[in-house]
Amino acid sequence: xxxxxxxxxxxxxxxxxxxxxxxxxxxxxxxxxxxxxxxxxxxxxxxxxxxxxxxxxxxxxxxxxxxxxxxxxxxxxxxxxxxxxxxxxxxxxxxxxxxxxxxxxxxxxxxxxxxxxxxxxxxxxxxxxxxxxxxxxxxxxxxxxxxxxxxxxxxxxxxxxxxxxxxxxxxxxxxxxxxxxxxxxxxxxxxxxxxxxxxxxxxxx
Amino acid sequence: xxxxxxxxxxxxxxxxxxxxxxxxxxxxxxxxxxxxxxxxxxxxxxxxxxxxxxxxxxxxxxxxxxxxxxxxxxxxxxxxxxxxxxxxxxxxxxxxxxxxxxxxxxxxxxxxxxxxxxxxxxxxxxxxxxxxxxxxxxxxxxxxxxxxxxxxxxxxxxxxxxxxxxxxxxxxxxxxxxxxxxxxxxxxxxxxxxxxxxxxxxxxx
Numbered sequence: 001x002x003x004x005x006x007x008x009x010x011x012x013x014x015x016x017x018x019x020x021x022x023x024x025x026x027x028x029x030x031x032x033x034x035x036x037x038x039x040x041x042x043x044x045x046x047x048x049x050x051x052x053x054x055x056x057x058x059x060x061x062x063x064x065x066x067x068x069x070x071x072x073x074x075x076x077x078x079x080x081x082x083x084x085x086x087x088x089x090x091x092x093x094x095x096x097x098x099x100x101x102x103x104x105x106x107x108x109x110x111x112x113x114x115x116x117x118x119x120x121x122x123x124x125x126x127x128x129x130x131x132x133x134x135x136x137x138x139x140x141x142x143x144x145x146x147x148x149x150x151x152x153x154x155x156x157x158x159x160x161x162x163x164x165x166x167x168x169x170x171x172x173x174x175x176x177x178x179x180x181x182x183x184x185x186x187x188x189x190x191x192x193x194x195x196x197x198x199x200x201x202x203x204x205x
Numbered sequence: 206x207x208x209x210x211x212x213x214x215x216x217x218x219x220x221x222x223x224x225x226x227x228x229x230x231x232x233x234x235x236x237x238x239x240x241x242x243x244x245x246x247x248x249x250x251x252x253x254x255x256x257x258x259x260x261x262x263x264x265x266x267x268x269x270x271x272x273x274x275x276x277x278x279x280x281x282x283x284x285x286x287x288x289x290x291x292x293x294x295x296x297x298x299x300x301x302x303x304x305x306x307x308x309x310x311x312x313x314x315x316x317x318x319x320x321x322x323x324x325x326x327x328x329x330x331x332x333x334x335x336x337x338x339x340x341x342x343x344x345x346x347x348x349x350x351x352x353x354x355x356x357x358x359x360x361x362x363x364x365x366x367x368x369x370x371x372x373x374x375x376x377x378x379x380x381x382x383x384x385x386x387x388x389x390x391x392x393x394x395x396x397x398x399x400x401x402x403x404x405x406x407x408x409x410x
Binding site: 072096110118126 | 357
């Protein structure tokens with residue numbers, strides 16, 4: 001079985017334990033021969049995959065009532081992967097969600113590292129500085145790059161620690177965040193684990 | 206004596222206890238007849254005010270070694286106003302600075318409310334939502350506007366509280382932040398109080 005997470009620029013595939021990303025310009029759903037379970041946020045591709053008999057949307061297996069109506073599918077899937085913990089998906093946005101004994105407790109959305117950096121740069125050329133990921137987030141800053149890094153990262157990192165649950169990091173910037181959470185588990189295929197758990201549960205019914 | 210804080214779009218004036226803002230397009234330093242102490246971040250106006258005999262730059266009264274070289278003059282002035290506390294200047298950026306017994310401990314710079322809102326909107330049309338300032342920052346969110354509001358405000362507010370010192374709020378968005386800090390002191394003329402303290406100290410020498 002193949003798992004596929006279709007985004008706005010790439011399709012993320014997990015097949016026989018191997019992961020690969022295909023740019024949507026080269027992505028041809030019809031070329032897949034096995035059964036595929038997929039999540040899709042790309043409305044332009046909806047019709048194409050819906051009409052393929054061996055493509056199955058993961059949406060049908062999700063109990064939507066556990067979450068809130070406008071919550072993104074990828075966010076739901078990473079939550080489905082974890083019974084108890086705080087899940088940080090650090091991508092273009094950073095989503096932080098809390099699960100307790102399989103129940104969704106809510107979450108919040110922060111800007112991603114890149115969008116925050118760009119927003120500082122738009123405020124003033126003086127703030128258009130690179131983040132200093134070596135900085136100690138428990139101290140106050142005394143130069144501009146540290147002021148901006150601590151200004152963005154310290155509140156976010158401390159807020160995540162405040163939840164006081166095991167921390168799971170996923171998304172492209174997970175390795176950067178891992179340095180601030182010594183006990184966190186970095187899991188780059190959390191979205192696929194959520195899909196797999198839903199499929200396993202669905203097939204038991 | 207007149208105090209004047211020149212920014213990039215307006216000159217902020219305190220004269221006989223009365224405050225007024227003059228758009229720079231209508232601002233004529235030569236029209237002031239009394240002695241003026243000023244802070245200026247607008248390089249284009251430097252020469253003009255420097256050459257007026259009754260205009261005195263506050264910079265000459267600041268011990269720059271207490272702060273860091275690239276720190277903005279307005280940030281230094283609000284710090285000079287406070288002996289002990291955390292000073293939050295919530296404007297286009299939000300600067301947070303800590304003073305202990307007159308010593309500058311450092312600080313950090315967060316995005317301002319407007320720039321954060323704009324950055325969310327740039328990430329996705331789904332995140333282009335107004336902040337909900339009524340939200341409880343101690344809970345997790347279960348809808349998009351609350352997720353974005355809590356994502357931006359809760360980490361920042363908790364980080365400021367974490368300093369565990371009296372909180373002073375200034376800048377255009379101070380009234381919004383005041384609702385999250387029940388004991389905070391809102392002081393819209395903190396920058397002028399810093400100027401006045403420096404002038405008083407300078408005249409004693």
